[in-house]
Amino acid sequence: MRHHRTHEIPHPAGRRCVALIVRRACLAVVTLALPLFAGPARAAGPDPVGHSDPVAAVGLSLVIILTAAKVGAEVATRAGQPGVLGELIGGVILGNLTLMGFSGLEHVEVDPFIDMLARLGAVILLFEVGLESTVGQMLKVGLSSLLVASLGVVMPFALGWGVGAWLLPEQSAYVHAFLGATLTATSVGITARVLKDLGRAQSKEARIILGAAVIDDVFGLVILGVVTGVITAADRGGTFSGAEIALMLGKAAGFLIGSLVLGVYLSPTLFAVASRLRARGVLLAAGLSFCFFLSWLANAIGLAPIVGAFAAGLILEDFHYRDFIDRGEHGMEELIHPISAFLVPVFFVLMGMRTDLRSFLQPGMLGLATALTIAAIIGKQACSLGVIGRGIDRLSVGLGMIPRGEVGLIFANIGLTLSVGGTRLIDQAAYAAVVVMVIVTTVATPPALKWSLGRAARRASVSE
Numbered sequence: 001m002r003h004h005r006t007h008e009i010p011h012p013a014g015r016r017c018v019a020l021i022v023r024r025a026c027l028a029v030v031t032l033a034l035p036l037f038a039g040p041a042r043a044a045g046p047d048p049v050g051h052s053d054p055v056a057a058v059g060l061s062l063v064i065i066l067t068a069a070k071v072g073a074e075v076a077t078r079a080g081q082p083g084v085l086g087e088l089i090g091g092v093i094l095g096n097l098t099l100m101g102f103s104g105l106e107h108v109e110v111d112p113f114i115d116m117l118a119r120l121g122a123v124i125l126l127f128e129v130g131l132e133s134t135v136g137q138m139l140k141v142g143l144s145s146l147l148v149a150s151l152g153v154v155m156p157f158a159l160g161w162g163v164g165a166w167l168l169p170e171q172s173a174y175v176h177a178f179l180g181a182t183l184t185a186t187s188v189g190i191t192a193r194v195l196k197d198l199g200r201a202q203s204k205e206a207r208i209i210l211g212a213a214v215i216d217d218v219f220g221l222v223i224l225g226v227v228t229g230v231i232t233a234a235d236r237g238g239t240f241s242g243a244e245i246a247l248m249l250g251k252a253a254g255f256l257i258g259s260l261v262l263g264v265y266l267s268p269t270l271f272a273v274a275s276r277l278r279a280r281g282v283l284l285a286a287g288l289s290f291c292f293f294l295s296w297l298a299n300a301i302g303l304a305p306i307v308g309a310f311a312a313g314l315i316l317e318d319f320h321y322r323d324f325i326d327r328g329e330h331g332m333e334e335l336i337h338p339i340s341a342f343l344v345p346v347f348f349v350l351m352g353m354r355t356d357l358r359s360f361l362q363p364g365m366l367g368l369a370t371a372l373t374i375a376a377i378i379g380k381q382a383c384s385l386g387v388i389g390r391g392i393d394r395l396s397v398g399l400g401m402i403p404r405g406e407v408g409l410i411f412a413n414i415g416l417t418l419s420v421g422g423t424r425l426i427d428q429a430a431y432a433a434v435v436v437m438v439i440v441t442t443v444a445t446p447p448a449l450k451w452s453l454g455r456a457a458r459r460a461s462v463s464e
Helices: 012-037 039-044 054-078 083-095 106-110 112-131 135-140 142-167 173-182 188-197 204-235 242-274 282-300 305-315 318-326 332-353 357-361 365-386 394-400 405-417 428-463
Strands: none
Touching: 054 083, 054 106, 054 112, 054 332, 083 332, 083 405, 083 428, 106 112, 106 332, 112 282, 112 305, 112 332, 112 405, 142 173, 142 204, 142 365, 173 204, 173 405, 173 428, 188 204, 188 394, 188 428, 204 242, 204 305, 204 394, 204 405, 242 282, 242 305, 242 318, 282 305, 282 318, 282 332, 332 405, 357 365, 357 428, 365 394, 365 428, 394 428, 405 428
16 A cells, blocks of 8 residues: 655744754855855954854855856867966956955965965976876887977077067166076976867877977976076175076986986886785875875976976876776776866966956066067968978978967966075066966967968878
């Protein structure tokens, strides 16, 4: 016999009990929400009651940052641009709301907790970029990629230094060198995405571009390590001779080569030992520990932590942790993606927030931004001269190396943390000029590369 439910009218006492529970739940929600909205006020002064929890203010800041990042990324994607560009512009909008009279978000830009999350985001980003390539792939890219990468670092660095010396003659050589270093990067992710969208990821041009972009990042990180090491030493009162600069260059190259060689041989053993642990999340913990250890080691010898993170990503390959995969676990790239999706947008939005649009009104700023952008484009076009062989479209190779993207922003952010003699290395105007260069090179590459590859395909079809 089936029993049918009947809708009974609750007893008055039951209704009062439910109402009491609802009221208490509402009170709890309000009590929990108020500290979040009071976060900006608490950032300005201590809580007299002593009940302030810093995680509340950080939580509200992350709500704002992540919302701006995802809305900006959606708009950029719909416009046919990389999502990272939308995250950056979303940050620029948040950081310049003061121009419209709203100053409620100023605390976010200087919040040390948000800054630390952004720094971790940069480390995770370079680790993820490294995971997309392997040491084996670097060794197989061929002579053309090596020559393209070499020219793609030397020429932009020289042109960037020249622009700094020309337009900022009152600044030190450290500033000029750092501007040159910011132009050496190439965004592997943006170029790879464009080539994949165009269905040309397996073309000769694509193999040269992607191989050169990976080597380009290695060379660029070495140069960044040398430049930051020299600037840090100068800030401590030291001076550098040519021999000392060569020593710093050797140290940076030695770290990368040494870590790659040792890592290739040691990491399979380390992960095989880790695979004996049956607890959840062991592979992710081991991978992050490997990344953070090499980041610490790079910093310990005077290099930027992102150099170590990139090296860790290059070292790790699927077969190093095949024991985890064989028992049904996800690979490292899949495991790291949720962490990257959380931390990396924090980095890009914060970088945008640090771009003060008022600096565009400073004399010479737009001229510096224009000159840096032209130098960035010409410098990467020059690298196409390194292409060896016939039937390869050199213009497409040069255009594919243009976008600076996330790597250029990381370089620029490091500049904000450096100082010489107690004075910040680059001011807001120079930082804004670098951001403009990053935005223009990132926006211009997809349509330019699409046009160039289409032109090359049409020429090839006609010749046949």
